[in-house]
Amino acid sequence: MSGAVQAEYAPPTGPDASAPKRRRWLLVATVAWALLLGLLAWISVRDDAPxxxxxxxxxxxxxxxxxxxxxxxxxxxxxxxxxxxxxxxxxxxxxxxxxxxxxxxxxxxxxxxxxxxxxxxxxxxxxxxxxxxxxxxxxxxxxxxxxxxxxxxxxxxxxxxxxxxxxxxxxxxxxxxxYTSAGGASAGGAGGAEMALAGALRALGDPADTAPELVTAPCPGGGVARTARSATGGGAATAATALAPLATGGPVLDTPEAYAYRTGGVVVLADTAPGHPHVSATTPCP
The missing domain is CATH 3.30.2030.30 (TBP-like)
Known part of the structure; x- marks a missing residue:
């Protein structure tokens, strides 16, 4: 066995000597920049106008x-x-x-x-x-x-x-x-939609004395389109039989889950689809 002593390697002194240190500083700078962006976004969302x-x-x-x-x-x-x-x-x-x-x-x-x-x-x-x-x-x-x-x-x-x-x-x-719902207040008091709905509910044997849900929209030429809605438990077959005498002309829609007709300028719909059975009456834009 040789008695020679192997010299230890000298630490690197070339261009790569500072690479680990630079990587650490780069990581710190990246994290700091991300935190700054997050803080600025939070301030913007909290304080800035759209x-x-x-x-x-x-x-x-x-x-x-x-x-x-x-x-x-x-x-x-x-x-x-x-x-x-x-x-x-x-x-x-x-x-x-x-x-x-x-x-x-x-x-x-x-x-x-x-x-x-x-x-x-x-x-x-x-x-x-x-x-x-x-x-x-x-x-x-x-x-x-x-x-x-x-x-x-x-x-x-x-x-x-x-x-x-x-x-x-x-x-x-x-x-x-x-959002403030466009309700029926702007359309005035009870109108054709409410009266047609009440007639349909009476024909179906449902109480018509509760206030219906009102849905409206402003018409581009003036006036208001309006739907009055009320829940119902009637079936589609019952609806077709009960509502047909109220229709002006034949039905607008007659399917296993819905029956619709016109009476005057109002469209009345009895929808018995699972989940949201209801009757509605709609007056369109003039």
Whole structure:
């Protein structure tokens, strides 16, 4: 065995000697920058006024949504079936540090069974040109798509034979003071919708003395479209038999889950679909 002593390696003195130190400083700087950005985002969400349209609150977006519903009612014309109550869904994320909410309103329209695309195309043709409305076949089926302005989107889709649903949505917004539903106060006292609803409920044997739920939308040419709704427990077969004598002409809709008819200028719908059976009466835009 050799008696030679092996010399120890000398510590590196070249360009790589400071690499670990630089990596540590880079990591510290990155973490500090991320913390700073998070702090600035939190301050901005807390203190800054909205600077872009999609940051407008539900209270600010509400009138645009209500006006869009009125445009859809007008474009649907005699096909309007009913206005659906507004929905506010909380829990969406504006930023990692701020929650928001989405406002959605719907209009139901009815046409001939099997002609849902033609119904959507007719509605799209009558919407304002600035909405750039169009109907396309998508992987999810036939869809109407439009832009109502101020980052409010519109979509239409078939829901059943002869029925389509037109949906107006804000996307995720700051809640602010919240959305005030366009209720019936602006439309005055009881009108044709309420009277037609009361007559339908009496024919179905349901109590008609409770105040109905009112859903309205401003019409672009003035006036108000109005739906009065009330829960019911009647079946579809019973509805067709009980309501047919009230109809002006034949039924507008007659399916296993729904029966609709016109009486004067009002469309009455008895919908017995599972989950939300109800009767509604709707007066469209003038």
């Amino acid at each position: 600077t872009v349209r999609e940051q407008r609150s539900l209270a600010e977006a509400g009138p645009r949504v209500d006006a869009a519903v009125g445009e859809l009612v007008t474009a649907s014309g005699p096909a309007v079936l009913e206005l659906i109550p507004a929905r506010v869904e909380r829990g969406c994320r504006l930023t990692p540090l701020a929650d928001g909410a989405t406002l959605t309103r719907d209009v139901e329209a009815v046409g001939a069974a099997g002609a849902e695309r033609e119904l959507l195309e007719g509605i799209a043709d009558r919407l304002p040109a600035s909405w750039r409305a169009g109907v396309r076949l998508t992987p999810d089926g036939v869809r109407l798509r439009a832009d109502a302005g101020e980052f409010v989107s519109v979509e239409g889709r078939p829901t059943a034979d002869g029925r389509v649903r037109l949906t107006v949505e804000t996307g995720c917004r700051p809640v602010g003071t919240g």
